[in-house]
Amino acid sequence: MANDGADITLLPLGVIERRVLAHVAAAVTRAFPGHLVAVSPAGRLPRGIWNTARGQCDSTRLIRYLDRHQVCPAGKLLAICDTDLCTQILTFVFGEAEVGGCYAVMSLHRLRPEVYGMPRSEALFFDRSGKEAIHELGHTFGLRHCYRYDCVMHSSDSIEATDLKREGFCPRCRSLVPRAPNC
Ligand SMILES: [Zn+2]
Ligand SMILES: [Zn+2]
Structure with a gap:
């Protein structure tokens, strides 16, 4: 799970299609100019984050796990999984992040149109994935x-x-995004 010197690392957890990772990496690169974005080799979802009663993963526990194990000692890290995420109080979340911290997580599960009974659309799925990634990483940059x-x-x-x-920030949020690596 090395970050190869990148200041934004995308960490796939489980089997994640390469094409969606490439799309997310391109969207994140556009959103955070001057930051080096890398996709790290895939890891596994840690066992301790399962909420077995709900059949979902607990996003807060996943962030704590990444933090505790110092998966990314420098920079920002966005873990991407395909398993549905929830928190103690929310029945589902698209993602979660440490505001001003290093770690963020997102799930692709609810970004697929077919989950809502709509026709499959790779374009829409990719579009949603890019937005969610930028949103969660935006939190890690303090937004x-x-x-x-x-x-x-x-x-x-x-x-x-x-x-x-x-996909982009409004002018006010854009002004708050650091232009150079800050970790
Ligand atoms: Zn948010
Ligand atoms: Zn805004």
Whole structure:
């Protein structure tokens, strides 16, 4: 799980399609200019993060695991899994991040149109994946939720909210994104 000197590392946990990882890496590179983005070799979902009663993984426990094991000693790390995520109080989350910290996690599971009974669409799935990745990494750079519904930092409690966002930051959020590596 080395980060190869990158200041933003994408860590696939489990089997994640290469094409979606490449799309996410390109979207993150566009969103955080000047930052070196790398995709690390795939790891495994740690056992201790399962919420067996719900059949989901606990995103808060996953972040704690990454932090405890210092999976990324420098820079920002976004773990990407395909397993549905939840927290103690939320029945599901698209992702979670440490605000101003190093670690973020996201799930691809609820970004697929077919999960909502819609036709498969790789373009829509990729688009949502890029937005979610930028949103969670934005938190690690200290950004909080934005009131603008079309800003990538707007909170998503439904996939419709995700689809209303653009991939980019609004001018105010953009001004808060550090342009150079800061870890
Ligand atoms: Zn958020
Ligand atoms: Zn904004």
